[in-house]
Amino acid sequence: MSGVGRGQVLRVRGRGVAWLPPLLLLVAITAIDYNTAAEFRMISWVVLVPGIAAAICGVVGTAVFAALALVTYVVADSSWPHQYQSGLPDFILVAVGGILAVLACAVRLRGERSMLHMRDVADTTRRTVLRPLPPVWGGLEHAEVYLAADSEARVGGDFYDIQPGPHGTRVLVGDVQGKGLGAVEEAAALLGTFREAAYHEPALATVAERLEIRVRRHGGHVTALGRDDGDRFATAVLLGFPEADTGVVEAMVFGHEPPLVVGPSGVRPLLAAGGLPLGLAALSADGPPPVHRVPLAPGETVLLTSDGVTEARDPAGEFYALADEVARALAGDPRAVEPRRLVALVRDGTLGHCGGRLLDDTTVFAVRRADERAGKGRRPS
Numbered sequence: 208m209s210g211v212g213r214g215q216v217l218r219v220r221g222r223g224v225a226w227l228p229p230l231l232l233l234v235a236i237t238a239i240d241y242n243t244a245a246e247f248r249m250i251s252w253v254v255l256v257p258g259i260a261a262a263i264c265g266v267v268g269t270a271v272f273a274a275l276a277l278v279t280y281v282v283a284d285s286s287w288p289h290q291y292q293s294g295l296p297d298f299i300l301v302a303v304g305g306i307l308a309v310l311a312c313a314v315r316l317r318g319e320r321s322m323l324h325m326r327d328v329a330d331t332t333r334r335t336v337l338r339p340l341p342p343v344w345g346g347l348e349h350a351e352v353y354l355a356a357d358s359e360a361r362v363g364g365d366f367y368d369i370q371p372g373p374h375g376t377r378v379l380v381g382d383v384q385g386k387g388l389g390a391v392e393e394a395a396a397l398l399g400t401f402r403e404a405a406y407h408e409p410a411l412a413t414v415a416e417r418l419e420i421r422v423r424r425h426g427g428h429v430t431a432l433g434r435d436d437g438d439r440f441a442t443a444v445l446l447g448f449p450e451a452d453t454g455v456v457e458a459m460v461f462g463h464e465p466p467l468v469v470g471p472s473g474v475r476p477l478l479a480a481g482g483l484p485l486g487l488a489a490l491s492a493d494g495p496p497p498v499h500r501v502p503l504a505p506g507e508t509v510l511l512t513s514d515g516v517t518e519a520r521d522p523a524g525e526f527y528a529l530a531d532e533v534a535r536a537l538a539g540d541p542r543a544v545e546p547r548r549l550v551a552l553v554r555d556g557t558l559g560h561c562g563g564r565l566l567d568d569t570t571v572f573a574v575r576r577a578d579e580r581a582g583k584g585r586r587p588s
Contacts (some may be wrong), residue, residue: 209522229260229272237279248550250283251297257308261315269312273305288383336395347373347378347448348577350546352554354515354569364390364441365513365570368398375403377414377449380511380572381443381463384484389429389436396425397485398439411447411457411498415485419495420444422486440486444511446574447498456503458498461485464517467530469544469573470507474534477501477509508544508575515569516553519561527560529553546573 233256234474240250257273280301281299282283284294287358335355351367364383369376383390393514397418422441429436444466447457458466460481468477482488482496505507512529519527536543553571 225242225263226260226268226272228263229256232256232542233272233275235488237283240283248284251300253277254281254301254304254484257292257305258358259313261308261312264312266298266309266312266316270305271308271568273308277301277305282350288388300405329425336391336398340369344369345448346431346577347376348546349572349574350550351570352550354551354554354558354565363498364394365396365515365568366398367511367572368401370402372406372448374409376400376413376448376574378446378448379405379443380513381461381485382513382568382570383443384439385436386568389434389439392429393422393425393439393441396421407485411445411459412495414447415445415459415495418445418485419488419567426486436538438486438507441486442484442514444481446509448576454502454504455500456509458499458501461496462487464512464514467510467533468501468503468507468509469533469537469549470504471541472504474528474530474537483580503576505578506544506575508546508549508573510548510549511551511570511572511574512553513568513570515556515567516571518567519565519569521559521560527557529556546575549573 208221233253236249236252236256240248240252243249253276257269258271259271277298280298284297338352340349342348342350347369349369351538353365353367364386366383367378367380367382369378376530378396381394381397383393384396401414402415404414408414408417422439426438430437441461442463443461443464445459445461446466449457456477458477460466460478462481462484465479465481466477468475478499478501482493483491488495510533516527516529521527522544533543533549533552540548542548550571550573554569557569558565
């Protein structure tokens with residue numbers, strides 16, 4: 208059938224077969240009508256054929272089935288003159304049913320095009336906020352997965368990025384408080400600031416200061432617009448991988464779940480605790496959290512997750528035991544320390560633990576220094 212390609216929802220081995228169900232229904236109704244007694248005529252049931260086509264075929268395909276149903280009705284109803292004939296009323300029913308089916312199909316396809324357009328917009332927004340990263344970037348091997356709690360939205364308040372620069376490579380992973388477009392806006396603002404500050408600023412603490420100021424500036428702008436979400440904050444983990452000292456990682460934690468270090472020797476927290484979230488520094492008498500320099504052995508991977516992982520619950524209400532699950536998997540397969548395997552492990556474990564019902568956006572991010580065989584990645588100018 209021509210014209211059904213775009214509207215087809217049934218495909219077998221890449222070929223559209225949306226025309227098959229309405230065709231089989233048309234043949235079945237005609238055969239049953241032929242083999243039933245004279246007092247029982249069901250040929251007018253062919254009005255169902257264009258209705259089925261409207262749900263799975265394109266406009267042209269639905270129109271073709273509407274015409275076929277009408278022709279079949281006329282031929283079958285007049286082929287046996289000695290039997291009961293449905294006549295003009297059912298002819299009008301089949302004709303009107305076909306017209307309505309074509310109109311319904313046009314409305315369905317218009318809605319599908321609108322939905323696909325919105326999905327494209329959401330995907331573009333996601334690529335803008337969470338830009339694609341090369342597998343090895345700035346001397347770091349990494350892997351990440353982002354799962355939006357709202358599967359239709361496809362993007363939320365979680366954010367992450369890697370920024371190489373003259374002073375080493377910096378990593379930012381975080382979660383903006385709240386949901387909706389406001390959270391996406393703030394995440395985009397923070398990432399924009401991070402990409403500039405992480406490249407230019409020599410000290411990691413200065414990068415953190417720039418992020419804190421950005422949250423406050425963004426909140427003031429939102430408040431000036433008359434919106435009531437100007438007091439958002441963001442939890443985050445800021446990491447620095449100095450080029451001069453490959454045996455350490457610099458870390459600052461802002462109200463976020465402390466990262467885990469996963470390596471051949473097991474699983475351990477990167478830090479014991481952190482400071483307040485970004486945007487709330489004014490509430491702390493001690494100022495921003497300090498920059499910790501933590502030893503990092505070759506082959507060890509830093510695992511960062513959002514609270515979509517740590518707060519995932521099973522039907523019994525038990526939280527997902529991230530560190531225990533990772534340690535168990537590492538004991539069974541030492542290759543689980545690799546970023547891609549580690550991210551896949553945590554993703555599958557989280558979804559399995561909560562039965563696929565995520566209550567919050569979920570980010571899993573794993574990063575480690577790349578070995579010489581993987582390359583150091585290209586540094587932007």
